[in-house]
Amino acid sequence: xxxxxxxxxxxxxxxxxxxxxxxxxxxxxxxxxxxxxxxxxxxxxxxxxxxxxxxxxxxxxxxxxxxxxxxxxxxxxxxxxxxxxxxxxxxxxxxxxxxxxxxxxxxxxxxx
Amino acid sequence: xxxxxxxxxxxxxxxxxxxxxxxxxxxxxxxxxxxxxxxxxxxxxxxxxxxxxxxxxxxxxxxxxxxxxxxxxxxxxxxxxxxxxxxxxxxxxxxxxxxxxxxxxxxxxxxxx
Numbered sequence: 001x002x003x004x005x006x007x008x009x010x011x012x013x014x015x016x017x018x019x020x021x022x023x024x025x026x027x028x029x030x031x032x033x034x035x036x037x038x039x040x041x042x043x044x045x046x047x048x049x050x051x052x053x054x055x056x057x058x059x060x061x062x063x064x065x066x067x068x069x070x071x072x073x074x075x076x077x078x079x080x081x082x083x084x085x086x087x088x089x090x091x092x093x094x095x096x097x098x099x100x101x102x103x104x105x106x107x108x109x110x111x112x
Numbered sequence: 113x114x115x116x117x118x119x120x121x122x123x124x125x126x127x128x129x130x131x132x133x134x135x136x137x138x139x140x141x142x143x144x145x146x147x148x149x150x151x152x153x154x155x156x157x158x159x160x161x162x163x164x165x166x167x168x169x170x171x172x173x174x175x176x177x178x179x180x181x182x183x184x185x186x187x188x189x190x191x192x193x194x195x196x197x198x199x200x201x202x203x204x205x206x207x208x209x210x211x212x213x214x215x216x217x218x219x220x221x222x223x224x225x
Binding site: 032034036042043044045046049051090099100101102103104105 | 116145147154155156157160168170202204211213214215216217218219
């Protein structure tokens, strides 16, 4: 069985400071891991995905995530937050099917 | 390439009615998955269709059903609507291999009164 735990429901940062959104996963299989972002009243947009290639994954808009098997973590980072990054972020795992298991989400607030 | 489209974008229904939502996948994608998003339960998987066959199913009652047509377009039906069915319904399409990325549509906002 697969599951994800997003460790923070809300994260607040100032514009220009680093962003860290934490995610731990559990999977019986070698997992595929994703980060999706959802802006208000919008659908989900893929930021990045890990599928057992390089452990450091670069995504869109300057985001990246590192897969750490020993820690079962897949934290999302960005060196410098922008006001437009304010949104809800979902860590997602899939096993060997097309069924995605979503975390509960982390709401990122960015203050000027 | 056009993205995933969902119609209608907004719906208001009353309890006991039924509703049909539509999803058109990205051209060439053969898999369509449906998800329900609510503030209380978050994002939950409903079902997935691949080549007109239901391939995966989540833990929802039988009032929730779906189908997929030969052109990969999919519909989702909810019968005997309950207040708790109010949600954002998202569909996602992919080529069909489980390692493929799923691309999401903008969703249909269903309100049950």
